[in-house]
Amino acid sequence: MRIAVTGARGFVGGAVCRAAAERGWTVHALTRADWDLTTGPWAGAPRVDAVVHAAAAVADWGAPGPVWHANLTGTRNVAASFPGARLVHISSASVYDPFRPTVHADEAEAPVRRYLTPYAASKAAAERALSGRPDTVVLRPHAVYGPGDRTLLPRVLGAVRGGSLWLPGDGTAPQSLTHIDNLTAAALLACDRAAPPGTYNVADAEPVPIGEALRALLAARGVRVRLRTLPARAASAAAVAAETAWRLTRRPRPPRLTRYAISHLAVERTLALGAARESLGLEPVPTSFDGALAW
Numbered sequence: 615m616r617i618a619v620t621g622a623r624g625f626v627g628g629a630v631c632r633a634a635a636e637r638g639w640t641v642h643a644l645t646r647a648d649w650d651l652t653t654g655p656w657a658g659a660p661r662v663d664a665v666v667h668a669a670a671a672v673a674d675w676g677a678p679g680p681v682w683h684a685n686l687t688g689t690r691n692v693a694a695s696f697p698g699a700r701l702v703h704i705s706s707a708s709v710y711d712p713f714r715p716t717v718h719a720d721e722a723e724a725p726v727r728r729y730l731t732p733y734a735a736s737k738a739a740a741e742r743a744l745s746g747r748p749d750t751v752v753l754r755p756h757a758v759y760g761p762g763d764r765t766l767l768p769r770v771l772g773a774v775r776g777g778s779l780w781l782p783g784d785g786t787a788p789q790s791l792t793h794i795d796n797l798t799a800a801a802l803l804a805c806d807r808a809a810p811p812g813t814y815n816v817a818d819a820e821p822v823p824i825g826e827a828l829r830a831l832l833a834a835r836g837v838r839v840r841l842r843t844l845p846a847r848a849a850s851a852a853a854v855a856a857e858t859a860w861r862l863t864r865r866p867r868p869p870r871l872t873r874y875a876i877s878h879l880a881v882e883r884t885l886a887l888g889a890a891r892e893s894l895g896l897e898p899v900p901t902s903f904d905g906a907l908a909w
Contacts, residue, residue, distance in 0.1 A: 619643055625758070629797070675868035700751070702751045703750065715883070716881075818899065824879055827901065831903045
């Protein structure tokens with residue numbers, strides 16, 4: 615199997631490259647130094663059986679233009695550069711409706727028309743842009759974590775103040791998390807043209823309550839913390855006020871509490887995995903933070 619992987623220096627792209635190499639596949643690990651995918655299609659793209667498109671702008675704060683350019687324009691250029699290859703597009707469960715709980719959502723429930731961030735909106739637009747492309751698989755993970763994580767774990771650790779971690783809601787909302795091993799397994803399975811094209815949720819075997827998951831993650835990191843909760847309604851009001859103030863003052867970093875964060879922490883966000891299990895043959899492992907001290 616010959617594959618190309620965009621975003622090869624990133625968390626997801628790097629993990630896919632390593633897993634594919636371990637299988638003995640030929641891997642073209644693509645970085646911005648090889649090709650800036652926002653500049654247009656790549657005339658010199660290598661001939662491959664499949665391309666895993668993992669490059670993305672994941673910021674949920676700041677100017678929307680670069681996010682849209684990377685996630686929508688970049689995706690279109692990847693599709694145009696590898697017209698004969700199986701395309702495995704790493705999307706996001708952020709494409710589900712942020713204004714209501716996601717309860718064992720199946721793939722047909724997204725994209726929707728309204729989002730809280732350019733990241734989610736641009737990911738949804740990228741999925742729509744690929745909807746007519748043959749031989750395409752879209753994967754939707756949620757809250758990807760594991761060795762090499764540069765987003766979720768740093769945010770959790772950065773939110774701990776004075777031995778406390780404040781959580782909107784009551785901490786019981788079930789969440790489908792996605793260990794990087796489950797996502798890489800799904801990506802490699804999707805590279806096989808025997809796997810039916812389509813859209814698939816990807817997550818750990820079973821959902822976990824968000825408070826329980828955060829306690830376990832921090833304990834595995836050796837961080838002692840007291841989890842404190844804030845009613846969702848009060849948290850939402852505080853987030854609106856904070857976002858308004860931050861935008862008026864043009865602060866480059868987001869406030870500690872945002873509507874986007876609340877939408878993913880205070881309510882259920884669980885995914886149905888039947889399609890991935892049945893059509894891709896994915897056998898997801900349970901949520902685990904083993905080895906988190908070394909991440």
